[in-house]
Every structure is written in structure tokens, then in C-alpha cells.
Amino acid sequence: MSAPGAKPSGPAANASLFGASRRVAVRVPVPVDSLYDYAVPPELEPLAAGDLVRVPLGKRVELGVVWGEGAADVPETKLRPIQERVDAPPMTQPLRDLVDWCAAYTLAPAGQVLRMALSVPEALDPPRPRTGYTPQVADLAETTLRVTEARQKVLEAARRWPPSEPPPTAADLARRAGVGAAVIKGLAQGGALAAVPVVEDPVIAAPDPHRAGPTLSPDQAYAADALRASARAGFSVTLLEGVTGSGKTEVYFEAIAEALAQGRQALVLLPEIALTARWPDRFQQRFGAPPAPWHSDLPRAQRRDIWRAVAFGRVPVVVGARSALFLPFPDLGLIVVDEEHDSAFKQDEGVPYNARDMAVVRARAGDLAVVLASATPSLETVLNARAGRYEHLPLPERHGGATLPAPGLVDLRAHPPEKWDRQGVPAPSFLAPPLLDAMAETLRNREQTLLFLNRRGYAPLTLCRACGHRLQCPNCSTWLVEHRHRRVLQCHHCDYRTPMPERCPSCDTPDSLAPCGPGVERLAEEVAARFPQARLVVAASDTLIGPTAAAELVERIEQGAVDIIVGTQVMAKGHHFPLLTLVGVVDADLGLAGGDLRAAERTFQLLHQVAGRAGRAQRPGRVLMQTTDPEHPVMQALAANDPERFLSVEAETRRALMMPPFGRLVALIVSGLDESAVSAAGKALARCAPSAEDMEVLGPAPAPLAVLRRQHRHRLLLKAARTVRVQPLVRDWLAAAVLPPGVRVKVDVDPYAFL
Numbered sequence: 128m129s130a131p132g133a134k135p136s137g138p139a140a141n142a143s144l145f146g147a148s149r150r151v152a153v154r155v156p157v158p159v160d161s162l163y164d165y166a167v168p169p170e171l172e173p174l175a176a177g178d179l180v181r182v183p184l185g186k187r188v189e190l191g192v193v194w195g196e197g198a199a200d201v202p203e204t205k206l207r208p209i210q211e212r213v214d215a216p217p218m219t220q221p222l223r224d225l226v227d228w229c230a231a232y233t234l235a236p237a238g239q240v241l242r243m244a245l246s247v248p249e250a251l252d253p254p255r256p257r258t259g260y261t262p263q264v265a266d267l268a269e270t271t272l273r274v275t276e277a278r279q280k281v282l283e284a285a286r287r288w289p290p291s292e293p294p295p296t297a298a299d300l301a302r303r304a305g306v307g308a309a310v311i312k313g314l315a316q317g318g319a320l321a322a323v324p325v326v327e328d329p330v331i332a333a334p335d336p337h338r339a340g341p342t343l344s345p346d347q348a349y350a351a352d353a354l355r356a357s358a359r360a361g362f363s364v365t366l367l368e369g370v371t372g373s374g375k376t377e378v379y380f381e382a383i384a385e386a387l388a389q390g391r392q393a394l395v396l397l398p399e400i401a402l403t404a405r406w407p408d409r410f411q412q413r414f415g416a417p418p419a420p421w422h423s424d425l426p427r428a429q430r431r432d433i434w435r436a437v438a439f440g441r442v443p444v445v446v447g448a449r450s451a452l453f454l455p456f457p458d459l460g461l462i463v464v465d466e467e468h469d470s471a472f473k474q475d476e477g478v479p480y481n482a483r484d485m486a487v488v489r490a491r492a493g494d495l496a497v498v499l500a501s502a503t504p505s506l507e508t509v510l511n512a513r514a515g516r517y518e519h520l521p522l523p524e525r526h527g528g529a530t531l532p533a534p535g536l537v538d539l540r541a542h543p544p545e546k547w548d549r550q551g552v553p554a555p556s557f558l559a560p561p562l563l564d565a566m567a568e569t570l571r572n573r574e575q576t577l578l579f580l581n582r583r584g585y586a587p588l589t590l591c592r593a594c595g596h597r598l599q600c601p602n603c604s605t606w607l608v609e610h611r612h613r614r615v616l617q618c619h620h621c622d623y624r625t626p627m628p629e630r631c632p633s634c635d636t637p638d639s640l641a642p643c644g645p646g647v648e649r650l651a652e653e654v655a656a657r658f659p660q661a662r663l664v665v666a667a668s669d670t671l672i673g674p675t676a677a678a679e680l681v682e683r684i685e686q687g688a689v690d691i692i693v694g695t696q697v698m699a700k701g702h703h704f705p706l707l708t709l710v711g712v713v714d715a716d717l718g719l720a721g722g723d724l725r726a727a728e729r730t731f732q733l734l735h736q737v738a739g740r741a742g743r744a745q746r747p748g749r750v751l752m753q754t755t756d757p758e759h760p761v762m763q764a765l766a767a768n769d770p771e772r773f774l775s776v777e778a779e780t781r782r783a784l785m786m787p788p789f790g791r792l793v794a795l796i797v798s799g800l801d802e803s804a805v806s807a808a809g810k811a812l813a814r815c816a817p818s819a820e821d822m823e824v825l826g827p828a829p830a831p832l833a834v835l836r837r838q839h840r841h842r843l844l845l846k847a848a849r850t851v852r853v854q855p856l857v858r859d860w861l862a863a864a865v866l867p868p869g870v871r872v873k874v875d876v877d878p879y880a881f882l
């Protein structure tokens with residue numbers, strides 16, 4: 128692969144300075160694996176590895192990163208020159224190592240991974256100057272301007288502006304003087320103020336690592352000391368395993384304080400939805416300043432400011448979603464991955480990487496400590512801890528003597544829900560009598576109930592009572608989900624939306640369409656009918672819109688302004704509501720259906736987390752889980768409150784099947800608009816599949832989600848022993864296959880999604 132005028136080069140040398148060399152290898156953020164050689168013009172010498180440069184690539188100019196010395200196999204005269212060196216701190220060696228490592232592991236082109244590390248290229252441009260105003264006269268009488276009170280106030284404000292601060296903007300002055308912005312313009316035109324360009328980066332408040340934290344319990348103090356020691360010591364991975372409410376956050380805050388005290392930066396990765404919770408507030412309470420946030424919903428301008436501030440070393444602590452791992456910290460000293468088991472750390476689009484695993488890679492490259500925190504750690508992490516590869520710090524008790532409730536199972540076969548009356552029309556119910564009784568009691572005690580149902584919308588399926596027709600997405604092989612409060616049917620995969628039809632689209636019968644099964648909206652309807660006096664809220668990702676909606680709701684719940692919360696997984700994690708004493712899981716079996724590799728593990732983790740929201744303060748909590756299969760090992764482990772037992776059973780099952788973490792999986796997803804081409808491509812891949820004793824290839828078969836956004840999809844799965852290095856095998860496999868045009872193959876190493 129060769130860009131016009133640039134030559135792919137061999138592996139980069141380790142030398143960090145190559146003043147003597149007139150050529151360097153540059154990585155560019157485009158989806159190729161190769162490095163390209165460029166000539167270094169004399170005025171740019173010497174360049175060092177990590178330097179950010181602009182280079183010609185085809186007809187464009189691209190940002191690039193000097194990766195090493197060039198390969199000496201092209202005459203210097205044929206190389207195109209580097210255009211410019213960008214005036215910004217170089218990309219550090221650990222981040223460059225992460226890019227290479229991530230690309231090699233996921234089989235994504237290294238340039239595509241680099242793009243994640245240069246995600247806001249405009250952040251490298253100097254900040255746009257804004258206009259500030261400085262006073263030119265001591266008194267308005269020195270000008271020809273008419274003297275008004277507003278003008279005098281503004282001039283006064285400008286004269287009193289502290290010289291240590293950058294000159295005020297028109298908005299600053301207007302605010303200070305309590306006048307409209309037009310007054311400032313007038314003063315500038317009349318010569319009383321001078322407009323000056325101000326180039327200045329936004330100021331970021333620094334957290335104070337020396338503020339006192341809470342008094343820790345002996346268990347917490349022991350774990351905190353151990354983490355402080357790790358934060359001083361170089362590469363290590365520690366599993367901080369504490370029951371829900373044990374104070375994991377307070378404990379790892381101590382490790383952050385240690386990293387900050389050493390003048391280094393700290394990064395905390397949270398699953399995206401947990402960012403909406405109170406984490407930043409708690410951090411601010413502990414350290415006196417907020418952390419810098421990083422996630423995909425931030426406005427572009429804020430991302431630009433934060434990226435730039437991180438690169439220039441002005442941000443001590445970032446709390447972010449998985450992509451924060453690729454931020455350009457100059458001297459990262461600690462990474463915390465909170466809720467490390469969460470599958471939100473696995474990215475499925477673009478580069479399919481797992482941020483939890485790549486955090487360990489980043490830490491090794493930078494010789495720093497990683498803390499993996501969870502109440503329900505993943506099987507992978509637990510086995511690493513048991514094998515001694517990771518340190519293990521347990522926190523076995525809830526803080527402040529709060530007890531961990533043991534969930535009760537409500538057998539739906541023995542206690543079927545009774546129909547409720549919807550204005551004279553009997554409607555199906557989703558709440559069994561034992562749960563309803565518990566809710567009534569909780570309400571009488573003026574305590575709160577969380578009803579957990581991990582399904583957005585009103586009903587997951589709509590069907591015609593006359594002909595049985597089911598309303599399906601035109602682009603995907605999925606049912607449309609009714610969202611009654613927005614009056615639409617929606618596809619949760621491609622976001623297709625259509626109004627609810629009045630007649631069945633198939634048989635044209637009017638008023639024949641009926642909802643099937645509950646979503647949170649339908650459940651809330653039943654709750655409102657049964658407990659009309661209760662203050663009820665529905666909390667799902669699509670009912671909490673906007674950056675402050677979730678925080679506002681959390682505050683209302685904390686203040687006791689809500690009695691019953693009907694929520695999806697946005698309510699499952701991280702929250703601490705003192706009055707919440709009852710958690711009802713409406714359909715505990717939901718996540719087990721479909722049964723992929725991690726269905727049992729995910730269900731256990733999620734329901735254990737949800738259960739952990741109950742009884743976190745003085746008042747004891749109660750958890751009821753409705754199930755049709757109380758004997759299921761997951762239900763039994765939940766009822767026994769015994770993650771260890773669950774993981775042991777789960778580990779044995781996986782070991783017997785040679786499934787991860789005892790074996791390796793690589794998924795190949797073949798997709799395209801033409802079904803026969805996709806099917807042919809799947810077969811072509813199967814024909815040249817690698818074969819050996821310690822591996823097998825399953826498929827091709829149509830994917831469970833056989834059509835997604837009009838693309839037909841077939842899947843193959845390579846399953847290999849742990850000892851097999853799968854990446855070179857897959858690379859050769861793909862190179863050998865001849866595929867019809869219009870078909871795409873996506874490689875997913877260590878897949879989490881099997882749809």
C-alpha cells in the first residue's frame with residue numbers, strides 16, 4: 128500500500144532522535160496499516176518520534192505523527208517533504224505503543240487506531256483569539272462621548288479589572304457593569320476602550336490531593352494504603368472487589384490523590400451511562416474541583432478545549448467513557464476502570480477494542496498502575512487475580528454497617544400476576560402479588576421502590592389481533608418497539624420511526640393492533656393504576672434527554688420527591704439513594720434469552736448491581752426478582768448473594784466448552800446489500816478457513832440479526848485454544864479469501880456481541 132509520492136516503510140526504529148537522518152516514517156490517521164516515509168527539510172531538523180507534523184498525502188495535507196526512522200529503500204529525491212511541524216507536545220511513547228498494540232490485537236489498520244488518538248485535530252490549532260477591552264482614558268470627559276451612567280460604569284469596571292487577568296470581553300464587562308453589550312461597542316468606537324486580541328486557553332481548576340477525605344474503615348484503609356503504594360510503584364493491575372455500597376469509590380479516590388500528589392495525571396473510565404450519575408459531584412466534594420469529562424455527547428468545542436488542555440498537561444484528572452483512554456496525557460500516573468465488568472467498555476463499531484483490556488496495555492506501556500473496580504468482576508479478571516497476575520483487594524462489607532439484602536425469588540408460575548382493571552377493561556399485569564404487597568408496604572413506610580425492567584418504550588412487539596401480523600422494521604430483522612408517549616413505532620437498531628398505523632398494514636383491519644409484552648412505559652401505566660397516590664417516574668435513556676435531565680432526576684430521588692421509579696439500566700448502577708429500600712426486578716429471565724456466551728454472566732452482574740441499590744443507608748433493603756425459572760443457576764446465585772459461587776460454576780462451563788477466557792474467539796461478520804453475495808462470501812471464507820487440532824471454525828450462518836440497516840449479515844466464528852496466536856491466522860485467512868464485490872468482512876477479536 129503506497130500513497131502517491133510516499134513510500135511505506137518497515138518497522139519503526141526505537142531511536143527517539145534522528146537528527147542525522149533526512150527521512151522519517153510517519154503514521155497518518157487514515158485506515159491503512161503502513162507507515163509512510165517523508166523527507167525532513169533542513170529547517171525542520173531534527174525531528175523526534177512522536178512529533179506531530181503535517182504531510183502531503185495524495186492531494187491532501189494530513190496530520191501525522193513521526194513514528195520512527197524511515198526505511199532506506201527509496202531514493203531521498205523521490206520522497207515528498209514534511210510540510211510543517213505542529214507546535215504541540217509530541218505524542219508520548221506509551222500512547223504510540225498503545226496505538227500499535229491495539230491495531231495488532233484487533234487487526235484494525237493502525238492508522239484507524241491513530242485516528243482515535245487524534246480525535247479532535249482542530250485542538251492542535253492555537254485557540255481562536257477573542258476580543259478583550261482595555262481602558263484608554265481615565266475619564267469620559269477626555270473623549271467626545273456623551274457621558275451616561277452606563278458608560279461610566281463600564282469604564283470603571285474596565286479600569287478596575289485585575290491586571291493579573293486577561294483583558295475582559297464585552298460580555299465580561301457588560302456583566303460586571305450590569306449593562307447591555309452595545310454600550311461597550313460605543314465606548315470602543317469613541318476611543319474610551321481599545322479592542323485587543325486575547326489568546327488564552329480556558330483555565331482549569333486543579334483538584335487538591337491534600338484535602339482530607341472521609342475517615343476510612345479498617346478494610347477501606349487497608350485497601351487505600353495498598354492502592355496508594357501501587358500508584359507510586361510502576362506497572363501493576365489491582366482488582367478492587369467490593370460489595371455494592373462498600374466504598375470502592377472512596378478507596379480509589381485515595382489512589383488518585385496519590386497520583387496527583389506526585390504531579391501526575393489520573394484517568395477514570397466509567398461505562399458511558401454511569402457518567403450521568405453523581406460521580407463528578409462526589410469527586411468535586413473530595414478534591415474541591417471537578418474532573419474534566421470526556422464522552423461522545425460533549426459539544427465539539429468542549430472536546431476541543433479538553434483535548435488541548437490534556438495535551439498541554441493542564442488537566443490533572445479526566446473521567447470519561449472508553450475513548451478517554453486515547454487522550455494525550457503527558458504523564459499519566461494512574462488508570463481506574465470502574466465497573467470493569469461492564470460490556471460498555473467493548474466498542475463494536477469502528478475499531479472493536481475493549482477499553483478495560485487496553486487500559487492494561489496502556490498502563491504497561493507507561494509503567495503505571497491500573498485499578499479495576501467492581502462488585503461483580505468479570506470472569507477474565509477474577510481468573511487473572513486468582514492466578515496472581517493481578518493484585519486482589521476485597522471490601523467485603525457495606526459502609527456504615529448497612530446490610531446487603533439477599534434477593535427473594537418470586538416464582539411467576541406459583542404467583543401469576545392478576546389482571547388489573549383499565550377503566551372497566553381488564554388488562555394484562557406484569558406484577559405478581561408478592562411484589563405488589565411489598566410495594567404497598569414500602570409506600571406506607573414512605574420509602575422508595577425501584578422497579579427494574581431493561582426495556583425501553585411501551586411494548587417490544589405489536590401484533591394484529593385479526594391476522595397475527597407483526598410490525599417489523601423495514602431495514603432490520605427486528606420488531607418495531609412502540610413508544611406511546613412519543614406516539615411512534617421505533618427500531619432500536621437503526622432508529623427507523625413511523626407513526627402507529629390505525630389499520631393493520633397486512634389485513635387492513637381497523638383498530639386491531641395490540642401491544643405484546645411490557646416496556647417501562649407500559650409497566651408504569653400499571654403502577655399508576657394500582658398506586659394512584661404514588662409519585663411515579665420513568666427513567667430510561669430516551670426519557671432522560673439532555674445533559675442535566677439525569678442529574679435532576681437523581682437529585683429529586685435523593686430528596687425523596689419520588690416514591691416509585693420504573694427504570695431501565697440507566698438506574699441500575701452507581702446510584703446511592705438512602706430512601707430506596709425495595710428493588711423489584713420485573714423480568715429476571717430477560718437477559719438470559721438468546722443465550723450468548725456471556726448472557727448468564729451479564730445477567731448476574733446487572734441484576735446483582737440493581738439489587739445493590741436497595742438498603743444502602745440505615746434502612747434495610749429488600750429485593751424481589753420475578754422469574755419463571757427459579758432453579759436456574761443464575762437465579763440461585765443471585766438469591767444466595769454469592770458472586771463467587773456463580774463464577775465458579777460459570778468458569779467450569781466455559782472451561783468444558785473451551786470458551787473464553789479458556790479459549791479464544793474471533794468473529795467474522797460478512798455483510799452486504801445482496802444476500803446471495805453475502806452468502807457466497809461466507810462460504811468462500813469457510814473454504815479457506817485455517818484448520819488445526821487446537822481450533823475450529825463455526826459457520827457461516829445467517830446472523831441472529833440477519834438484516835441490519837438493509838445489510839444482510841452472515842457470521843463465522845473461529846474458536847481456538849488459548850495458546851494459539853489468532854491474529855496472524857486471521858490475517859492470512861482474509862488474504863487468501865476471494866470475495867465477491869460489495870461485501871464487507873468485519874473482524875471482531877474477543878467478541879461481546881453475537882447478534
Ligand SMILES: Nc1ncnc2c1ncn2[C@@H]1O[C@H](COP(=O)(O)OP(=O)(O)OP(=O)(O)O)[C@@H](O)[C@H]1O
Nearest residue numbers: 341342343344371372373374375376377526701703
Ligand atoms: N469511609 C466512609 N466515610 C463516609 N462515607 C462513606 C465511606 N465509605 C463510603 N461512604 C459512602 O457510602 C456510600 C457508598 O460508597 P461508594 O459509592 O463508594 O460504594 P461503591 O462500592 O462504589 O458502591 P457501588 O458498587 O454500589 O456503586 C457513598 O455515599 C459513600 O460516600
Ligand SMILES: [Zn+2]
Nearest residue numbers: 600603618621
Ligand atoms: Zn431497523
